[in-house]
Amino acid sequence: MIGEVAMVLTALKALNDGIATVKESGGNLSSIMGKWADVEEKVRDVEQKKTGAMSYKEALDMESAKRQLINFDRQLKDICLIQGQGDLYTSIKQRMAEAQLQHAKDIARIRKKRKERNEMFKTLGIITFSVICFWAIAFVGFTVWTKP
Numbered sequence: 001m002i003g004e005v006a007m008v009l010t011a012l013k014a015l016n017d018g019i020a021t022v023k024e025s026g027g028n029l030s031s032i033m034g035k036w037a038d039v040e041e042k043v044r045d046v047e048q049k050k051t052g053a054m055s056y057k058e059a060l061d062m063e064s065a066k067r068q069l070i071n072f073d074r075q076l077k078d079i080c081l082i083q084g085q086g087d088l089y090t091s092i093k094q095r096m097a098e099a100q101l102q103h104a105k106d107i108a109r110i111r112k113k114r115k116e117r118n119e120m121f122k123t124l125g126i127i128t129f130s131v132i133c134f135w136a137i138a139f140v141g142f143t144v145w146t147k148p
Contacts, residue, residue, distance in 0.1 A: 039069060040096070044103050048110060 043065055054062065080089035
């Protein structure tokens with residue numbers, strides 16, 4: 001799990017370097033778009049796989065990564081506006097909003113499934129314990145009743 005969070009942070013660093021390059025040289029946005037999409041996807045994947053199961057440090061790292069992505073979004077907007085590609089930024093944000101909505105639904109579904117699974121295991125534990133107790137009491141009762 002630490003490796004996945006480290007992978008997200010490494011991808012963020014690469015994205016940050018790409019944004020700095022685009023700002024300095026006025027280069028093409030397509031060079032950082034793929035990196036940005038990869039980082040967004042990695043953050044979503046880690047959240048989906050490890051939701052509710054991260055250590056404190058990993059949770060802080062993920063929150064830091066989310067905040068850096070927000071900062072990168074602002075920088076991308078600035079770059080798009082400077083290069084006269086405001087419509088590109090708008091379409092990107094529309095697609096991202098759709099993806100984030102789906103991501104939120106997926107996370108809610110995963111949490112619900114996890115909760116249901118935990119409740120099922122708890123119920124199975126209670127049933128198993130009850131059956132074992134019943135048979136133990138039945139065995140003791142039978143032993144006491146059949147003793148001469």
